[in-house]
Amino acid sequence: MRAVVQRVKEATVSVDNKIIGAIQAGLLVFLGIAADDSRKDLEYLVDKIVNLRIFADAEGKMNLSALELGKEILLISQFTLLGDCRKGRRPNYTAAAAPEKAKELYLAFLEALEETGLKIASGEFQAMMEIESINDGPVTILLDSKKEF
Secondary structure, three states, rough: OOOEEEEEEEEHHHHOOOEEEOOOOOOEEEEEEEEOOOHHHHHHHHHHHOOOEEOOOOOOOEEOHHHOOOEEEEEEEEEHHHOOOOOEEEEEEEEEOHHHHHHHHHHHHHHHHHHOOOEEOOOOOOOOOOEEEEEEEEEEEEEEOOOOO
């Protein structure tokens, strides 16, 4: 499982020109699910994301997490995070999970985030979405449950 985590001042996701999810200050998370991902990968990333110390403390140091500050999270499914561009010019998506498995893990991921007590919003699985955000920093973190980077 791979995630791109962005600290944002606000973010929205729209489908067919209708906003279906919105957050104020918090994290915009793009999530890619691999064919070999399991509940273990999900649990690792949920814990890592909500506890990432990327928000400023009283001294301005990145020392506080979304969970500590009660920040909001917008979760977006994005299979293209599993694209392999090492060969040729067209990304290869063979590492991405099949849609049925990906949807099941995406919904479980969403549920696990909701269980943290934070305000969670989400996009629509397999929909063409438009994401708008105001990055804060910018701060962007790449995460991989297999720790490949």
